[in-house]
Amino acid sequence: MTNVVLILADDLGFSDLGCYGGEIDTPHLDRLGREGVRMSAFYNTARCSPSRASLLTGRHPHETGVGILNDDQRPWGYPGSLDPAVPTVAERFREAGYATCLSGKWHLSAQTEVPDETWPTRRGFDEFHGILGGAGDYFHPRALYTGEERQPIPGDGYYFTDAVGRHAADFVARQAGAGTPFFLYLAFTAPHWPLHAPAEDVRRYEGRYDEGWDTLRQRRFERLAAEGLVGGDAVLSPRDAGEPAWVDTEHQEWQARRMSVYAAQVTAMDRAVGHVLSTVEEAGVADDTLVVFLSDNGASAEDLPPFDAPKFRERQPSHTVDGAPMRIGNEPDIAPGAADTFASYGRAWANLSNTPFRLYKRWVHEGGIATPVLVSWPAGALANGTVVDTPHQLTDVLPTLLDAAGLAAPAGPGTSMLPEWRGDPGHGEHTLFWEHIGNAAVRRGRWKIVRETSGPWELYDLVADRAEQHDLAAGRPALVAELATAWQRWADEVGVISWETIRAH
Template sequence: MSRPNVIIILADDLGFSDIGPFGGEIDTPSLQRLADRGIRMSSYYVTPRCSPSRAALLTGHHPHSVGIGVLTTDNRPTGYPGSLTTTVPTLAERLSEQGYTTGLFGKWHLASEFVTPSETWPTRRGFDEFRGILPGASSFYQPPLVSGEERLPKEALGEEFHFTDDISEHGADFVRRHAATGDPFFLFLTYTAPHWPLHARDEEIAKYRERFADGWDAIRSERLRRLQSDGLIPTVDHLPPGVILPDWSDVDGREWQTERMAVYAAQVEALDRGVGRVLDALADAGVEDDTLVLFMSDNGGCAEELPPGISIFGELTCPTKTRTGEPVVVGNIPDVMPGPENTYQSYGREWATVSNTPFRMWKRWVHEGGISTPFIASWPSGGIPTGSAISHSIGHVIDIVPSVLEAAGSSSDTEGESLLQLWRDPAASSGNRTLFWEHIGNAAVRRGRWKLVREWGGSWELYDIEADRIESDDLSGSRPDVVAELAAAYDEWARSHGVIPWQDVLDDYESRGVPAAHAVG
């Protein structure tokens, strides 16, 4: 079998049930098309944050051991470097060695230096082409765009510019150019959608205002029904602990709340439209069947509220003025409707809870809502069945490198396991493997049916995750033997992977006179 082309599509802060193939009501026909030509995984895990997931995806190793313990702040010598280590090859470097042409379009967020080119920029980590941003977020209308290693002036963006469309356009062009050569290529599409800020064109927002007018509880109930009907999750007849959605009829500012989700949905649809452009380019070139396409998010939906006037991001991430010189109004202000370039808002905890239906918690946490992502794999000529089959086996973001390298006919020495056979046989079992997570003090272990999870400052909780995926029945009191076994395994993993105890991180910030709140990134 010839080596496949490889495309990895990474959404940013997309929740488990936001897209059509995973129960969502947002129009995502392109992702449905991809699912119909492949398989979906119902238990695929990432890390709970942007940079760590990217580090794990590109190296096949847990993020702490490759330089990314939190985000990209350089806290050396006492803390994490905040940049992807150069001692471990990236997937792009490995594929380049095998004759692949490589391109990255979108977000990098794996370097502590955003302005001056360094050894940690994508062009020096195996990518032949790069067009995108270095930091973790930006305005969709005027991002700090870099082409290769050259910063592009804002004047070059054009009046109709939108970052999601730009990523899609250049990704599709990359496919057209390199499919014509007959040589294999690796395309990494790293969208910033639907990460805040809420930025979309009014005509794209309008169709969703009525769709979300009934509020979050009604939308969540419908998503839950579709997830269960499709067989993606078992029957759930109650809410997880801590999931409290205010009665929609009692909510003040319902028009603003509806608009927040309508803009978010428009951002997701714009991403899907871009995926369609790339899939069309594959089909037009006659290489659709011969391309391994993977889709996922970097973490669960984001519950972060942006307070008015927030200024910690800096001009690269949050411009103070629009391209025409109008002031940007920053923060979730109910009398300012999100969407236009002169706003900078997020969609909040309630809608993030909907995005993560049916799970607990959100981005940053290691309960299921923070680390579960929709996942689709398609490669018809490589033995992955078409017809939108579902695999209930466990997968993890560290598995991407070994999976892709096996598909390309190469071996891997990473911490992950190849999922290729599970994709080819959705009924196969992933066995009793053990997975670990840590982020800003939140910690978890999953081994087989058991999941041990702890929020920073709290006690260990234990769940039978196969019977109780929503983590509603804490069994730590009745199974202290399992708690002790998994806690010991976690401690050993943390020691061996360079996980810095979170209290030590906070103490380090305090000793340097930096507010501890900045430690989370």
């Protein structure tokens, strides 16, 4: 039987990995991508919880109860918990005799204190080690669980990314040793804020970001083109209009430090992935193990404290474990990285992470929804060393994993990607849909319409203009109307709740 390892990064930008043009050290993921299959046009759903809901169920997030985040907004909004009536991929694998494990972040339960039917241990996972909420302290997580038992706050020497990697590797070793097929969902919080990383990981990036975001965006774009991950007609979107040129930026040393810590978080994640992959190889099951890596949304431009998160202060620690005040925010006098800081890396660096696209997490322009995808399966007859350009989205993951395992997929919107991964045309063109906090989009073939909240529809030819620089809506009104009608029909079918209704409360 085919083992499955599904790896999810949190807030990783399209071009952060080395094999997607980045200057961050990611040797294990780079080997996975270059020796396997990469995808250039795969999409998530723009935000943490909805992406996880769609990834694990093969449904659009609105159908699962998780339309925005894990807040219960009823009666006027979404429940914020994964609907028990919608089966997860873990439940389907467990029914087929697989051992199942989640190591990392859940973020699909509104109730995070008292176990209920929405917890991972009751949604198909035999084992769970990690956090139920959206983010937290990497060095001393306050709400760490093993199974349904809350753990003591870890002491010095602990780092969440390393810990969930070790737990995942231990699970693999135990199941492979017992001859049991396994499904591992390794869901990192890295590189989501706060900017926390071991000092030795940060030191390796000293000086690397001194040239600034403008130079580095251009270099990433050139490497993306060389890797075959953007078309020959592609252009680099201009720097975010709200951010200064690097030469005009104040506090450059502090700014470079912010990106250095972010990069260190990505490298730590790569190290943890490497630990799991080496365990798979040492156990002698690498040939029969399908590994898929992707990100839950584009890079995050969120400031700290977030302007639209009234519960942020009550959910994040105000003091360190030894009682010192937590230094929260993005100020030049707060050098991020250490356990007493709580910071993010800012819009300009997120713009770098999303090269060559514009906009970020929460938006459904390319910068918010485009994700790297790496696939490895030595015995799977994949077209190794190739890049798949066919557009797909998260609803296609569950049927693909079940297809690889020889299991029947339930009826749903998704299609298996195995044909494309094997070098075949696959199922042909299918229409992709998005909605998140009023941001909406449709992609059909080369054409994409997209809008921000209640703004007008924009139209882009993504084959010629993946960076969404030339709005063609005025010249193609019939096409815009056709796709907009399709979007509204889809929104009605999946239960999209009007953002205006939710925002009014």
